[in-house]
Amino acid sequence: MAEIVNTHQAEAWNGYEGEHWAGHHARYDAVNGGFNDALLDAAAIGPRDRVLDIGCGNGQVTRLAARRARLGGATGVDLSAPMLARARSLAREEDVANAAFEQGDAQIHPFPDGAFDVAMSRFGAMFFADPVAAFGNVRRAVRDGGRLALLVMTPPGDSDLGTVFAALPPRAEPPIGRRGPLSLADPVRVREVLEGAGFRDVTTRLVDAEQIWGRDARDAAEFFAGWGPIRFNYGESGELVDALTEVLGRFERDGAVRLRGTARLVRARR
Numbered sequence: 001m002a003e004i005v006n007t008h009q010a011e012a013w014n015g016y017e018g019e020h021w022a023g024h025h026a027r028y029d030a031v032n033g034g035f036n037d038a039l040l041d042a043a044a045i046g047p048r049d050r051v052l053d054i055g056c057g058n059g060q061v062t063r064l065a066a067r068r069a070r071l072g073g074a075t076g077v078d079l080s081a082p083m084l085a086r087a088r089s090l091a092r093e094e095d096v097a098n099a100a101f102e103q104g105d106a107q108i109h110p111f112p113d114g115a116f117d118v119a120m121s122r123f124g125a126m127f128f129a130d131p132v133a134a135f136g137n138v139r140r141a142v143r144d145g146g147r148l149a150l151l152v153m154t155p156p157g158d159s160d161l162g163t164v165f166a167a168l169p170p171r172a173e174p175p176i177g178r179r180g181p182l183s184l185a186d187p188v189r190v191r192e193v194l195e196g197a198g199f200r201d202v203t204t205r206l207v208d209a210e211q212i213w214g215r216d217a218r219d220a221a222e223f224f225a226g227w228g229p230i231r232f233n234y235g236e237s238g239e240l241v242d243a244l245t246e247v248l249g250r251f252e253r254d255g256a257v258r259l260r261g262t263a264r265l266v267r268a269r270r
Contacts, residue, residue, distance in 0.1 A: 009127045010105070013080035017228040022082040025058040025090070027214075027223055032122060033060065034209030035151050035263055039122055040064060042267050043149040048072045049117040052141060054106050055079075055124015059087025059099065065120065066091075066099035072117070073098035077106050078124070107134035111141035118147040123263070125150050126183045135197035142270045148199060150266040152184040154206065160251060160259035164224070167247035168240075171233060181229075190266055199268035211261040217249035220257035224248070 012018070021028055039061065045051055045068040053062040056076025066074035076099070078084055084101045091099045102109070107128050119138050128134035142148065156162040184190050187204040194202045214220025221244035224230060234240050251257050 009129075010079045012228070013078070014082065016231070018080035018082040020226055020228065021057060021080070022086040024223065024226075025060075025083075025086050028058065029060045030212040031261075032211070034211060034261070035122060035207065036061060036064060038207045038209070038265055039120060039149055039151050040068065042265055043118050043120045043147060045069050045118060046072075050115060051075070052077070052111070052116040052119040052138070053124075054119060054121040054138060055127070056087060056101065057083045057124060059084075059090055059101060061120065061122045062087065062099050062101070063091055063094060063096045066096050069098070073100065075099075075116075076101045077104050077109055079103065079105060107137055109137065111137065113140055114143040116142050116146060118142070118149065120149045122151045123153060126152050126181050131183065131193045132196040135194055135199065139198045139270055144270060146270045148194070148266070148268040148270070150184075151207075151263045152190070152266060153181045154185050154262045154264055155182060159208070159262045161261065163250070164244070164247050164259070167243055168234065184266070185264065187264065190264070194266070194268050199270060202266070202268045204264050204266050206262055207265045208260055208262045211259045213248065213257045213259060215256055217245045217252050217257060220248045221245040
């Protein structure tokens with residue numbers, strides 16, 4: 001892997017966090033996949049486009065983008081070796097030959113200048129050590145007139161996730177704070193970062209989607225308890241799983257635990 005500057009995130013995504021996401025790729029895609037169409041439509045991928053997927057993780061969005069760019073291709077970049085191994089395996093299984101994956105820190109990765117028509121990310125672009133520098137590097141990789149489409153997290157209180165967090169023991173600092181996952185939750189901050197990086201025509205809007213966390217409350221609770229922010233802040237305990245089971249039971253219907261999720265969809269041009 002090339003040099004990295006985001007060492008804290010590299011440790012997390014090559015440790016427990018990355019292993020958990022790689023080992024439960026289908027479950028995380030069930031949580032986040034409801035947003036795919038909004039992101040892909042915003043990216044407006046054409047059949048000959050060259051697509052960059054930032055923080056691609058297990059590669060579902062990269063593979064979907066590659067199918068739309070059937071005469072072009074899609075490249076996913078991520079810090080996580082476990083998730084990239086899963087992404088490559090899934091691309092082979094699904095016979096998506098025009099999807100490629102690279103390990104690297106998108107903030108400093110040596111992308112070829114103007115190599116891509118569109119850059120995109122599903123919840124993978126909120127963790128940069130220096131977001132202006134990172135998006136400046138992404139901008140350099142996109143051709144003149146090229147597009148940027150991002151999904152970023154919104155505060156949990158804006159969705160059913162807030163109800164789940166409210167049922168957990170109170171903490172001095174919330175499990176998901178303004179740093180990290182919520183670093184781009186504020187549309188004013190998004191505009192400052194992207195315009196500072198040289199993008200133009202920045203727009204944002206809220207989108208929502210159904211997120212499936214498990215087949216029933218207990219199954220969802222056990223998975224939820226293993227999610228990095230929860231495990232890090234609360235540890236592992238039967239009491240935690242019991243509390244989660246109780247609150248997630250409110251969202252059981254039609255054979256699954258279904259939460260309404262929200263995200264901010266961001267678009268810009270180079």
